[in-house]
Amino acid sequence: MSAANAGILDDLIARQAEITSLSATFTQEKKTRLFSRPIKTSGRFLFRHPDRIRWEYSGGTNMQVIFNGRDLWLWYPDLKEADKLSNLTQYGSLMHFDVYALSKDYTITAKRDGSLTLLALLPKTKGPISRIEMELEEGSPFPRLVRLLDRNSEPTVMLFRDILLNPDIPESSFTFLPGKDVLIRERSLP
Numbered sequence: 001m002s003a004a005n006a007g008i009l010d011d012l013i014a015r016q017a018e019i020t021s022l023s024a025t026f027t028q029e030k031k032t033r034l035f036s037r038p039i040k041t042s043g044r045f046l047f048r049h050p051d052r053i054r055w056e057y058s059g060g061t062n063m064q065v066i067f068n069g070r071d072l073w074l075w076y077p078d079l080k081e082a083d084k085l086s087n088l089t090q091y092g093s094l095m096h097f098d099v100y101a102l103s104k105d106y107t108i109t110a111k112r113d114g115s116l117t118l119l120a121l122l123p124k125t126k127g128p129i130s131r132i133e134m135e136l137e138e139g140s141p142f143p144r145l146v147r148l149l150d151r152n153s154e155p156t157v158m159l160f161r162d163i164l165l166n167p168d169i170p171e172s173s174f175t176f177l178p179g180k181d182v183l184i185r186e187r188s189l190p
């Protein structure tokens with residue numbers, strides 16, 4: 001790793017360590033060979049240190065993704081269905097873009113391009129993601145753009161706006177308590 005690369009990453013890791021919570025709005029675009037047009041969604045993203053995450057999708061895709069550091073809930077309010085995935089502690093860093101934690105599973109290169117910091121992350125072992133790219137504005141500890149390439153090289157691009165660092169977000173935002181009328185499917189990943 002070059003000294004410049006290490007310096008950029010060390011600076012970013014130090015700035016991310018100061019994040020206790022975060023909220024942002026996002027748009028997401030997924031391109032896939034299955035559809036002629038990209039799948040576009042939008043919503044709100046919440047994070048609370050160390051590993052509480054909530055993605056609220058709105059519009060045509062009414063879904064919530066809630067991660068409590070151990071279990072991941074995929075809740076579909078309109079369908080009154082939810083999936084509970086257990087043993088996902090290793091995915092938390094990916095869901096909130098923690099560079100230090102991601103460095104355990106990805107080789108990260110960093111460079112500056114004008115007022116942007118550009119990161120490229122390549123997985124150390126083969127998995128569902130073949131590459132991650134992030135763009136961060138100068139001085140920002142959180143990316144404004146994230147591009148994920150899956151193993152089929154189909155991209156998902158997330159653009160973040162209205163980023164608020166360290167707002168007060170209650171723990172209840174990361175708790176999912178399904179009603180009796182919600183069908184729950186439970187799965188555990190190895």
